[in-house]
Amino acid sequence: xxxxxxxxxxxxxxKGGISIINCAYENTxxxxxxxxxxxxxxGPALLIAIRPDVSEKKEGRFTISFNKSAKQFSLHIxxxxxxxxxxxxxxxxxxxLIFGQGTELSVKP
Amino acid sequence: xAGVTQTPRYLIKTRGQQVTLSCSPISGHRSVSWYQQTPxxxxxxxxxxxxxxxxxxxxxxxxxxxxxxxxxxxxMNVSTLxxxxxxxxxxxxxxRQVGRTDTQYFGPGTRLxxx
Numbered sequence: 001x002x003x004x005x006x007x008x009x010x011x012x013x014x015k016g017g018i019s020i021i022n023c024a025y026e027n028t029x030x031x032x033x034x035x036x037x038x039x040x041x042x043g044p045a046l047l048i049a050i051r052p053d054v055s056e057k058k059e060g061r062f063t064i065s066f067n068k069s070a071k072q073f074s075l076h077i078x079x080x081x082x083x084x085x086x087x088x089x090x091x092x093x094x095x096x097l098i099f100g101q102g103t104e105l106s107v108k109p
Numbered sequence: 110x111a112g113v114t115q116t117p118r119y120l121i122k123t124r125g126q127q128v129t130l131s132c133s134p135i136s137g138h139r140s141v142s143w144y145q146q147t148p149x150x151x152x153x154x155x156x157x158x159x160x161x162x163x164x165x166x167x168x169x170x171x172x173x174x175x176x177x178x179x180x181x182x183x184x185m186n187v188s189t190l191x192x193x194x195x196x197x198x199x200x201x202x203x204x205r206q207v208g209r210t211d212t213q214y215f216g217p218g219t220r221l222x223x224x
Contacts, residue, residue: 032210043199043215044152089152093210096142096165099152
């Protein structure tokens with residue numbers, strides 16, 4: 001019940017394309033869902049986050065879509081750029097952060 | 110505002126030794142959480158400290174311990190190191206608002222290698 005399942009494990013997108021990463025959770029007590037971006041040799045950096053009372057949140061090229069009934073949420077990166085190439089983690093908070101396994105995104109020029 | 114700082118950034122130890130890692134949270138942040146990151150297990154929660162008290166604990170053996178000081182700085186200790194303890198150890202800080210889950214901000218991590 002504490003797991004967060006993330007897919008795909010890796011993703012290759014052409015520059016200008018849309019990157020989509022999906023996550024699913026089981027514990028309905030989770031009340032905060034952040035996405036983190038991590039570059040090699042760095043700590044995770046908060047990208048965008050959503051609470052379950054909202055179905056969508058957009059910040060620049062990054063959008064979270066949240067489906068409470070399906071217990072799923074996803075990250076959309078519009079107009080993907082080579083500089084977006086990194087590992088992305090979804091997470092769910094219920095007293096502590098539970099992370100998905102990560103998605104390695106590669107944006108080809 | 111300065112971010113979360115962790116020292117040292119890199120450590121090499123041998124099996125059986127012990128190690129202490131340090132974390133200074135963002136100014137004004139009173140909660141510090143520790144995570145272990147490995148290629149196989151991903152990011153796993155170790156423990157959280159708030160007001161010098163451990164508030165939450167993950168599923169790690171007792172060899173992993175921590176503490177928090179009155180200035181919110183935190184240390185993490187691993188005793189009797191094992192090869193499997195090789196990992197990136199991340200510290201995250203948050204304000205810890207009453208009644209509301211808030212954002213955790215991560216430091217750059219300490220890369221621990223156990224030989």
